[in-house]
Amino acid sequence: MFDFKLTQPQQEKHPPIDVEQEGQIFDLVIIGGGPAGLTAALYASRARLKTLVLIGSIPGGQPANTDIVENYPGFPDGVGGPELADLFRRQAERFDAQVVQSEATEVDFSSRPFIIRTHTSSYRAYTVIVATGAVPRRMGVPGEDRFYGRGVSFCATCDGFFYRDKKVVVIGGGDSAVAEGIFLTRFAQEVIIVHRRDELRATKIYQERAFANPKIKFVWDTVVEEVLGDQTVTGVRARNVKTGETSIIDSDGVFVYVGMDPKTEVFAGQLELDEWGYIVSTHRQQTNVPGVFVAGDVQDPLYRQVVVAAGTGAIAAMEAEKFLGEYPQSEIDKVVSSSSDHC
Amino acid sequence: MPLLNDEIAGQVKEQLETLAGPVRLVVFTQTFECEYCAENRQLVEEVANLSDQVTAEVYNFVADKEKAEELEIDKIPAIAVIGAEDYGVRFYGIPAGYEFTSLIHAIQAVAAGEPELSEEGLQALAELADPVHMQVFVTPTCPYCPQSVVLAHQMAIASPMVRADMVEATEFPHLSMKYQVMGVPRTVINETTHVEGAVPEPMLLEKLQEALAGIPEQV
Numbered sequence: 001m002f003d004f005k006l007t008q009p010q011q012e013k014h015p016p017i018d019v020e021q022e023g024q025i026f027d028l029v030i031i032g033g034g035p036a037g038l039t040a041a042l043y044a045s046r047a048r049l050k051t052l053v054l055i056g057s058i059p060g061g062q063p064a065n066t067d068i069v070e071n072y073p074g075f076p077d078g079v080g081g082p083e084l085a086d087l088f089r090r091q092a093e094r095f096d097a098q099v100v101q102s103e104a105t106e107v108d109f110s111s112r113p114f115i116i117r118t119h120t121s122s123y124r125a126y127t128v129i130v131a132t133g134a135v136p137r138r139m140g141v142p143g144e145d146r147f148y149g150r151g152v153s154f155c156a157t158c159d160g161f162f163y164r165d166k167k168v169v170v171i172g173g174g175d176s177a178v179a180e181g182i183f184l185t186r187f188a189q190e191v192i193i194v195h196r197r198d199e200l201r202a203t204k205i206y207q208e209r210a211f212a213n214p215k216i217k218f219v220w221d222t223v224v225e226e227v228l229g230d231q232t233v234t235g236v237r238a239r240n241v242k243t244g245e246t247s248i249i250d251s252d253g254v255f256v257y258v259g260m261d262p263k264t265e266v267f268a269g270q271l272e273l274d275e276w277g278y279i280v281s282t283h284r285q286q287t288n289v290p291g292v293f294v295a296g297d298v299q300d301p302l303y304r305q306v307v308v309a310a311g312t313g314a315i316a317a318m319e320a321e322k323f324l325g326e327y328p329q330s331e332i333d334k335v336v337s338s339s340s341d342h343c
Numbered sequence: 344m345p346l347l348n349d350e351i352a353g354q355v356k357e358q359l360e361t362l363a364g365p366v367r368l369v370v371f372t373q374t375f376e377c378e379y380c381a382e383n384r385q386l387v388e389e390v391a392n393l394s395d396q397v398t399a400e401v402y403n404f405v406a407d408k409e410k411a412e413e414l415e416i417d418k419i420p421a422i423a424v425i426g427a428e429d430y431g432v433r434f435y436g437i438p439a440g441y442e443f444t445s446l447i448h449a450i451q452a453v454a455a456g457e458p459e460l461s462e463e464g465l466q467a468l469a470e471l472a473d474p475v476h477m478q479v480f481v482t483p484t485c486p487y488c489p490q491s492v493v494l495a496h497q498m499a500i501a502s503p504m505v506r507a508d509m510v511e512a513t514e515f516p517h518l519s520m521k522y523q524v525m526g527v528p529r530t531v532i533n534e535t536t537h538v539e540g541a542v543p544e545p546m547l548l549e550k551l552q553e554a555l556a557g558i559p560e561q562v
Contacts, residue, residue, distance in 0.1 A: 002382060004347055004443040006354050057490050057541065064486040082441075082486065119461075149526035149539030158485035159526045161513050232525060253525065 005086060025113050025124045026052045028320050030097075031104045031266075032131030034061020035306045036296025038088040039313030040129045040320075045095035047321045052123060053092065054116070056103045060085020061133050062297070063306060065155050067183045071203075072306050081157075084306070104132075109270045109289045127291045127320040130267060130279060131313060134260035134297040134304070139171060143227030144256070151233025152254045156180040163188045163253050169236055170194070171224055172257035178202035178210050180257060185215040192249060194219045196241060219249065227254055262298045276301060285316040293320050346382060347389050351443075358447055359394035362454040366397045369423040371404045371416050379514060383420035383437040390446070397450060415506070418515065422446070426453030431499045436511025440483025445492040445509055452493075458501035464544050468502040473555050477507040478531045480524045490541040491528035498547070 028044050030037045033055025044051040058064055066081030075084075093099055100118075108115040113124040136154040138144055144152055153159040160183065168188045170181040173195035179202070181191050193210070198220045200207050210216050219238065226237040228248065235250040262278045264271075272280040272288040279287060281299040286292075293316040296309035347355065368387045372380040384401055391399035402410045404419045414423045415431075422434040424446075430453055438446040452458070458465065477495045481488035495507035512519045512527060522531050530538040530547070536554035538547060 002346055002437070002439045004351050004386075004439055005441050006351055006358075006444055006447060058486050060486065082484075120459075149529055149537075150523065151525055153526050155485065155487070155526075158482055158487065161482055161484075162519070162525045232523060 005082060024050075025126060026050050027125070027324055028052070028127045028129065028317070029054065029114070029116050029123055029125035030129045030131060031107075031116065032056060032061070032129075032133055032296065032298070033059050033089070033099070034085075034131060034133045034296060034309060035063065035088055036133070036298075036309040036313035036316075037061070037129070037131035038092045039310040040131060040295055040317040041092035041097035041099070042088075042095065043314050043317035044129075044320065045092065045097040047317070049317075049321060049324065051097045052125070053097055053099045054102050054104050054118060054123075055089070055099055056132070057101070059089060059101060061309075063088075065157050067157050067179070069306060070205075088310075104266055107266055107270055109292055112291075114292070127293065127323055129285075129293045129295055129313070129316045129320060130271070130287070130298060131294070131296040131309075131316070132263040132266070132298045133309075134262050136256065137259045137261045139224060139256055139258055141224055141226055143229065143233075144254075147227050147229055147233050147254070150231065151229060151252065152227055152256065154256055156183050156255055159253075160184050160187045165189045166252040167192070167250065168253040168255060169224075169249055169251045170255045170257060172259070173197060173200045173202060174257065174259065175202045175206060177255075177257035178206040180255060181216060182206065182209055182213060184255065185213055188253075189215065191216045192219055192251065193217070194222050194224060194236070194238060194249065196223045197221065224254075260297065260304065262301075264298060274301075284319050285312055286319060291320075291323055293317075345389055346386050352389070352393060355390060355447060356393040359390075359397060359450065362394060362396040362451065364396065364427055364454045364456070366394075366450050366454050367400055367423075367425040368397060368450070369400045369402065369410075369414060369425060371402050371407075371411055371419050371421040371423075373404045373419055377404075377419050379437040380420045382439075383422065386437060386439075387422060390450070396454065418518075420514070424449045424453050426456055428456075430456075430496075430503075431506025432496045433506065433508040435508055436514035438509065438511070441486055441489050442481055442483055442492065442509060442511065445481075445489045445496070448489070448493050449496050452496060452500055456500065458497045460497055460501055460544060464498075464548055465501055467548050467552070468498060468505065471502055471504040471555070473504065474533075475502075475505045475551055475555065476533055477505065477551075478510050478518075478522070479508065480510050480512045480519065480522065480529045480531070481527050482512055485527050487541040488528040491530055494544060494547060495530060498551075 027049035028051045030053045041053045063081035063085045068078045070078040102118040106117040116123045164187045167190045169192045221242045222238045224236045228235045239246045279294045279299045295312040295316040370387045372384045388399045391397045424432040492509045499505045499507040532554040538550045
C-alpha cells in the first residue's frame with residue numbers, strides 16, 4: 001500500500017557539484033523536467049551529446065500531480081502520473097544525462113556559448129532546449145489568493161484528502177477540471193463542476209464518466225466572481241453569463257482548473273513570444289535564436305498532451321544534434337552572425 | 344516483505360554511498376494504537392541497512408519516555424535524524440510517497456552538516472535570538488511538499504535555534520484540524536504564523552522573522 005519515490009537526483013550544491021563544470025561547456029542544456037524536457041534528454045544523451053537537464057523544483061512536470069494518465073501509449077491499463085514522470089526521468093538518466101534539481105532563473109541567449117543561471121550556479125551550453133511547460137492559471141477573482149491553502153487549491157492529488165465528506169466546487173470544463181473532479185469524488189461528498197459554457201471541452205470519455213457519477217453535479221454557463229469565506233472557504237459567488245443572475249454556491253473547497261499559462265518570464269526579451277506568452281516555434285522546434293529550441297506545453301497552446309510534449313522533445317533534441325553537427329563549435333558564432341542578418 | 348523494492352533500494356544505496364559522516368535514525372514506535380508505526384520502523388531499518396554510515400535506533404514512545412523527552416518527540420510515528428549533532432530534524436508520520444525523498448535528503452544533509460542556503464539566509468539564521476519551531480504539513484501524494492520540508496530542515500541544520508518537523512497530515516488529523524490544514528504544503532511557524540505552498544528561501548525567512556517579531560497574520 002505504500003510507495004516510495006526518490007525524486008531527488010543530484011542536489012545542486014554551493015559551489016556546483018563538480019567544480020570542473022564551471023569551466024566546461026555543455027553541448028546541450030535542457031530547461032525543464034517534464035515529458036518534453038526528459039524526452040529531449042533521452043534522445044540527446046543517446047546521441048552522446050553532453051547534456052544537462054535543469055528539472056526545476058517539481059521533477060516530472062504536470063504528470064507529477066496527475067492521478068492517472070490513460071492516454072500515453074504503451075500503458076494499456078493507464079499509469080500513475082507520478083510513476084510516469086519517474087519513468088521518464090529514469091530513462092533519461094540511464095543514458096547519462098546529468099539531471100539537476102534546479103530552476104533556471106536567468107538566461108543570456110545573446111552570448112555564445114549561451115549562459116543559463118540558477119539560484120546557485122551558472123552553466124554554459126552550445127545549444128539549449130526550453131521545455132519549461134505551463135503553470136495553472138488563476139481565476140483572478142477576489143478571495144482566490146487570500147484563501148489559497150485555506151480552501152482554494154490547484155492540486156487535487158495534494159489536497160483531496162482534506163475534503164473527505166465535504167462539498168467542493170471545481171472550476172473549469174477541460175480535461176483537468178473533469179478528471180480531477182472525478183478524482184475528488186473519492187473524498188468529497190459532492191463535487192460541483194462550474195463551467196462558463198453549456199458543454200464541456202473535456203475528452204468524451206471523461207465526460208461520460210462525470211455524467212454517470214452520482215456525486216458530480218454541473219452548473220453551466222457560469223463564472224465565479226468571488227471566493228467567499230471567513231477563516232476558510234464557505235462558497236463562491238457565481239454569475240450566469242446568459243441570464244446575468246448571480247447566486248452563491250456553498251462549498252468547503254474550490255479547485256481551480258481554468259487553464260494553463262506558459263512559463264516564459266525568464267525568456268522575455270530573449271526569445272520571441274506570441275501575444276499569450278507562448279514561445280514561437282518557427283520550424284522544427286526552432287526559436288528565433290539559432291541554437292535555441294523549444295518543446296512541450298511552453299510552445300503549445302493547442303494540444304497539451306504528454307505524448308505531444310514527448311514528441312516535440314524528441315524533435316528538439318534531434319534538431320539540436322543536427323545543429324551541433326552542421327556547425328562545429330568554432331563555427332557557431334559565424335553562423336549566428338550571418339543568419340541574424342536575415343532576421 | 345520489504346517496503347523498498349530492489350530498484351529504489353539500489354538508488355538509495357548509491358545516494359548514501361558518499362555520506363560525509365555517520366547518521367543516526369532514532370525511531371519512536373508503539374505496538375498498539377499507531378497506524379503506521381510498524382511500517383515506519385521497518386522503513387528506517389531498511390534504509391539503515393543500505394549504508395554503513397547509517398544506524399537505526401528504536402525506542403518505545405511510552406517505555407522510553409525520557410529519551411522521547413530528551414529529543415522533544417511528542418507524537419508517533421517519529422524519526423529524529425541526527426548527525427554529528429542533533430540539529431532538530433524530525434519526521435512525524437511515515438515518510439512515504441514523495442516524502443521518502445525528504446528523508447533521504449535529511450540523511451545526506453545532517454551527515455554533511457553544511458546547510459545549502461544562500462549567504463544572506465545563513466547570516467539571518469545566525470542572528471536569530473529566539474527559538475523557532477517549524478512544522479511542515481504534507482501529504483505523501485504532494486509533489487511540491489518535499490521542497491518545503493527540505494528547506495525547513497536546511498534551516499534547522501543552519502541554526503541551533505531552529506527545529507523543523509515534517510508532519511504527515513493524514514496521520515495526524517487532530518493537528519490538521521488544529522492548524523486548519525486544508526492544503527499542503529503548509530508550514531506553521533511557532534504556532535502563530537502560516538505559510539501556504541512551497542515558497543522560496545527568502546520568503547520563508549521573512550515569515551520566520553515575522554513570527555519572531557510577533558507580527559499578527561493578516562487573515
